[in-house]
Amino acid sequence: MDIRIKIGKRIKYIRESKGISQKDLAYESDLDRSYIASIEVGKRNVSIVNLEKIANALNIPLYKLFKEPEDESKDIE
Secondary structure (H helix, E strand, C coil): CCHHHHHHHHHHHHHHHCCCCHHHHHHHHCCCHHHHHHHHCCCCCCCHHHHHHHHHHHCCCHHHHCCCCCCHHHHCC
């Protein structure tokens, strides 16, 4: 699977698990909602700077966007 798709799915999973809308994530990360949507479906080659903004908005360490979760419920806390 393409890394862009893996990262996008991971962001979407964490965002939805926390009950955050794309609009709210976009606002908190200072990114456009359509940009967040395109990241989540793997259409963007997102920069590390923007990944850090997204991680901060989700209140998680940056590495969790790259981690293959063994236990999804523990991974996003």
